Amino acid sequence: NAGVTQTPKFQVLKTGQSMTLQCAQDMNHNSMYWYRQDPGMGLRLIYYSASEGTTDKGEVPNGYNVSRLNKREFSLRLESAAPSQTSVYFCASRWWANQPQHFGDGTRLSIL
């Protein structure tokens, strides 16, 4: 059972480059989320998709875009990467209602 799969696991970018982080879940979950985790801080929500066809901003959306490609896939795009976006990115999904979120293993992104 794969659960939530994130690709890539690691990536180094130069300032100004673009990058898409991929997330796919095989649990037929309705809602999907993108978080970032910075040292000394908890996870902060970037964007989420409550259901297929909808996306909404979270706490820290600036500099990012998302696409809910279908029910399984939710991608996060950095159009012009900045050093401040160096972080660990987590994708999560949730089936419905009172179910907990399931997390992927994270993508460590470094921007030089």
Next chain:
Amino acid sequence: AQTVTQSQPEMSVQEAETVTLSCTYDTSESDYYLFWYKQPPSRQMILVIRQEAYKQQNATENRFSVNFQKAAKSFSLKISDSQLGDAAMYFCAYRSLETSGSRLTFGEGTQLTVNP
């Protein structure tokens, strides 16, 4: 907006002993969920325990239990008979039932060290 505060950046415990991690939150909502997640060095986010605000009974999962004080907006995690595998970063999280998307709001985390 809701906030979650974990006032203990680091804690340590001897193997087989008990440790309590603190969490407080701020909300004006009456119904919500609270969670504790564990993040070992592998970086995985693992759900440890959850509590529904409308339930007065404290949740328990094997060696893990919570002390949920709704009026005080406090949600502490007690780990009994600590094991070396319990060493990890622990995050407290709040989930609103009133805002769309049921997003999670996380605390800053508490790094737990288990000493043999």
